[in-house]
Every structure is written in C-alpha cells, then in structure tokens.
Amino acid sequence: PxxxxxxxxxxxxxxxxxxxxxxxxxxxxxxxxxxxxxxxxxxxxxxxxxxxxxxxxxxxxxxxxxxxxxxxxxxxxxxxxxxxxSKHVLKTARNQVLSGACFLTIGDYTIRYAQLRDIIEDSDRPLFQRDVEGVDRQDDLAAARLFSATTLAFILKKHSEHPSLASYLFVFGDMVDGWQNRYINHIVQIRMVLRTCFFLMAWRAHVLAHLEYSLEVQFISRESFDIFTFICDSLILLILVYRNHFPQYPLLPWLHSTKPCEHVFGCMQKLKADFNIADVLYFIPKLMLHLSGKFGELSPEQKVNATAASYHHTYFDIHNLDIPALMTWPTDAEIEVASFAVAAQEAEQLLTVLGI
Structure with missing residues (x-):
C-alpha cells in the first residue's frame, strides 16, 4: 500500500x-x-x-x-x-496571496491579504466572502474566481491602486489558462507560460538585488517558485513531444493531470471509504455505472462535480474545443520569436509599470 x-x-x-x-x-x-x-x-x-x-x-x-x-x-x-x-498550481498561487508568512513586494507595490478584503467589501464584488475569510485552501472554484477575467477587470476598474495584485492575477491566471484553454493554439500557450517564467525570473532578481529585501519575505515561497517554473517548462515540453512524436494527435493539456484519478478515487470512496486495489477491481462495474449511468441526466461537467467538496473537475468539458488549433505545431523559429519578441517584452512591460 x-x-x-x-x-x-x-x-x-x-x-x-x-x-x-x-x-x-x-x-x-x-x-x-x-x-x-x-x-x-x-x-x-x-x-x-x-x-x-x-x-x-x-x-x-x-x-x-x-x-x-x-x-x-x-x-x-x-x-x-x-x-x-495545473489546477493545484492555481490553488498554490492563490494560497501565496492568502499567506501571512510573507509580504509579497513587486517593485514599488505590495500584494496583501487586505487587498482581497477590499474586494469583498464592495457590493459588486466578484468574489464570495468565503473566498477570502475562513477559506478552504483546496477550493478549485475559489481559485478560479480569484484569477478570473471578471476579478481582474474589477480590480483594474475599482482598485487601480493595486497594480501588483492585478499583474499577479493576470500572469498566473494566464499561465494556468494555457493548460486549461480548449481553443488557443500551442504557440500562444508557449508565449503565455514563457511570459510567466520571465516575470518570475525578473521579480526574483529584483528582490535579490534589493539591499533591504529577502526572498523569504518579499517573494513567493521556494516551493511555489519551483512549482511555477516547473509547470511552465512542462507545457512547452509536452508541445514539443507531441510535435515530434505524435503530430497526428491533438494535445489536450488539461488531461495531463491528476484530476481523473481524483475523480475516480472520490467515487470509489463513496462505494467504500477504505479501499484497496482488490476492491477497485471488484467495484469496476459499479464504478463505471457511478461515473456514467447514474448521472445520465446531468451535463458532463455536473457529472464530474458530484464528488467531494473543494474539487471542481472539468476534464470532461469540451465547450469551444478546437481540435485543429490543438494540432497546429509551432516551429523552433516561431518558439524563439515568441520568447524574445513577445513573451519577454510583455513581461518587461508589466514589470516596468510596477517599478522594476
């Protein structure tokens, strides 16, 4: 075991x-x-x-x-x-903002828990109170709401004094969207994750160069930095592997995840709370019925969300799925252009606004 x-x-x-x-x-x-x-x-x-x-x-x-x-x-x-x-990574990015162990500082601006409190005190707030107070740190939907376009637009409109929070939500929300999006082509996904890489690298270098800053206080945790850079590299590698070895198949990045396993485990726990591999084999007929037949009247997304709280499974969602776009493979030259002429410059523009 x-x-x-x-x-x-x-x-x-x-x-x-x-x-x-x-x-x-x-x-x-x-x-x-x-x-x-x-x-x-x-x-x-x-x-x-x-x-x-x-x-x-x-x-x-x-x-x-x-x-x-x-x-x-x-x-x-x-x-x-x-x-x-990728969804666990989004929760990690959210938890860094909620953490009281650090005082995130990007250039001339900070990211603080109080800024999230400012959002939920507005009558037009895009977040629920439970997203900020008494939080469930494993709540997929709460993380999705925080990094949504709606929340970003709200901050830019009503709290423009928090550009660091807006930049943080944009960069890391876009990074995960590169994994979860069903219709953008792979060169755009590469640009999105490269922008995140360059943003992180420049932010970290700025903190290291500042005489009064330290990585333990003004920067995200070491573990989070490793996870964020890791997932950026992984998406690019997956695109290259599919391009070189499986070009006849579309790359669906959101399926390269632990979510299907978590869903099956959640269903198994409903059938038997403490199960082993023998139980899984024995319960396969019931498990298949539970996954497919029992929720036949529900939408695919509703089916996979009938498991434990906190987890919001969307791997069955094929809304706006664009197979041709997901089978369009970038060349090495296009990747280099995306790195230098697009991603690096976009990261530089964001950081310049913040004073780096």
Missing part, C-alpha cells in the same frame, strides 16, 4: 516497477503528473536517473538570463514529461 509517509526512494521503486509493467504491454507514457508536494517533485526529478537518454531543447533568447533549457527523460524512444497538475 502507498501511504503519505513514503519516501522518494520507496515511491521511485514503485514508479520503476509500474513503468516496466506498462512497457511490457507496449504502453509508453509521455507524461507523469503529480500534485506538487515536495516528495512528488523530488520523485519526478529522479526519473531521469532511470534512463541514460533524455530529450533536450533550448529556447534561445538574446536577453541575458532568458535562454530556457528544457529536458525530459526518454523511455523506449518516447520522452516522458514530468507534469504538475
């Missing part, structure tokens, strides 16, 4: 055994997703030690420090990209 106390080494042994079992059936995963805990991230970083091969790619940029180097382990000629669940 797998429990919360298992070490990276123990999990790596299980991962290795699972990969070998899949490979014997000619199944070669191109991604491995996790929720982003410290142990899981260490495990993902250790996957490269299981194989001598790697897929490497460099996005050149003439701006000093902005060249991006990417790498993923290769198993049986197929790269396997370590991925962080």
């Amino acid at each position: 797998i429990d919360n106390g298992m070490s990276k080494e123990e999990l790596l042994a299980i991962e290795c055994e699972l990969l070998q079992s899949l490979n014997t059936l000619d199944i070669y995963p191109c991604s491995q997703s996790s929720d982003g805990t410290e142990v899981e991230r260490c495990l993902q970083c250790s996957l490269g030690g299981l194989t001598p091969e790697s897929f490497d790619f460099t996005i050149k940029n003439s701006i000093p420090g902005c060249t991006i180097s990417l790498s993923a382990p290769v198993f049986h000629s197929v790269p396997m990209v370590p991925v962080q669940d």
Whole structure:
C-alpha cells in the first residue's frame, strides 16, 4: 500500500516497477503528473536517473538570463514529461496571496491579504466572502474566481491602486489558462507560460538585488517558485513531444493531470471509504455505472462535480474545443520569436509599470 509517509526512494521503486509493467504491454507514457508536494517533485526529478537518454531543447533568447533549457527523460524512444497538475498550481498561487508568512513586494507595490478584503467589501464584488475569510485552501472554484477575467477587470476598474495584485492575477491566471484553454493554439500557450517564467525570473532578481529585501519575505515561497517554473517548462515540453512524436494527435493539456484519478478515487470512496486495489477491481462495474449511468441526466461537467467538496473537475468539458488549433505545431523559429519578441517584452512591460 502507498501511504503519505513514503519516501522518494520507496515511491521511485514503485514508479520503476509500474513503468516496466506498462512497457511490457507496449504502453509508453509521455507524461507523469503529480500534485506538487515536495516528495512528488523530488520523485519526478529522479526519473531521469532511470534512463541514460533524455530529450533536450533550448529556447534561445538574446536577453541575458532568458535562454530556457528544457529536458525530459526518454523511455523506449518516447520522452516522458514530468507534469504538475495545473489546477493545484492555481490553488498554490492563490494560497501565496492568502499567506501571512510573507509580504509579497513587486517593485514599488505590495500584494496583501487586505487587498482581497477590499474586494469583498464592495457590493459588486466578484468574489464570495468565503473566498477570502475562513477559506478552504483546496477550493478549485475559489481559485478560479480569484484569477478570473471578471476579478481582474474589477480590480483594474475599482482598485487601480493595486497594480501588483492585478499583474499577479493576470500572469498566473494566464499561465494556468494555457493548460486549461480548449481553443488557443500551442504557440500562444508557449508565449503565455514563457511570459510567466520571465516575470518570475525578473521579480526574483529584483528582490535579490534589493539591499533591504529577502526572498523569504518579499517573494513567493521556494516551493511555489519551483512549482511555477516547473509547470511552465512542462507545457512547452509536452508541445514539443507531441510535435515530434505524435503530430497526428491533438494535445489536450488539461488531461495531463491528476484530476481523473481524483475523480475516480472520490467515487470509489463513496462505494467504500477504505479501499484497496482488490476492491477497485471488484467495484469496476459499479464504478463505471457511478461515473456514467447514474448521472445520465446531468451535463458532463455536473457529472464530474458530484464528488467531494473543494474539487471542481472539468476534464470532461469540451465547450469551444478546437481540435485543429490543438494540432497546429509551432516551429523552433516561431518558439524563439515568441520568447524574445513577445513573451519577454510583455513581461518587461508589466514589470516596468510596477517599478522594476
């Protein structure tokens, strides 16, 4: 059995055994997703030690420090990209704003919990009171509301004195939208995550250069920084892997996630609270009925949201799905242009407004 106390080494042994079992059936995963805990991230970083091969790619940029180097382990000629669940990442970004352990400072402006209180005190507020007070830090919908276009527009209109909060919500909301959007093409997704990378790099460099600032106080946590940069790299790698190895299939980034597993586990817990693998096999007929037949009268999104509170599953949602756009693969030259001529300049413009 797998429990919360298992070490990276123990999990790596299980991962290795699972990969070998899949490979014997000619199944070669191109991604491995996790929720982003410290142990899981260490495990993902250790996957490269299981194989001598790697897929490497460099996005050149003439701006000093902005060249991006990417790498993923290769198993049986197929790269396997370590991925962080994008909705968990959005909650991480939200929790950084709610945290009282730091005093986020971007240039001349700060991001504070009091700014969220200002929002919910307005009669036209786009957030619920429970999104700010007595919060559930694992609430997918609360995170989605905070980083929504509606909240961003509200801040720009009624609280323009908080440009750092607006910039933060825009940058990280856009980063996750790159994973969740059903219709934008991949070069735009790359631009979105690269902008986030450059924004983070410049913000961090500014804090390090400031004599009175420290990363522990004025910047997001080390773990969050690692997670944010990790998920940006992962999306670009997935696009490259699909372009090079599976160009005949559309890349649906939102399915490279832990959400389907969480949904199945939630349904299983309704059937039996404490279950093991034998129970899962035994309950497969009931589980299939529970997932598909029982909620036949509901919409796909309603079906997958009939599980535990906090989690809002949307992986069945195909509204505005644009398959041709998700099968349009960018060239290396287009990626470099997106990096230098677009993403880096957009990040610079945002940071200039904030005083960096």
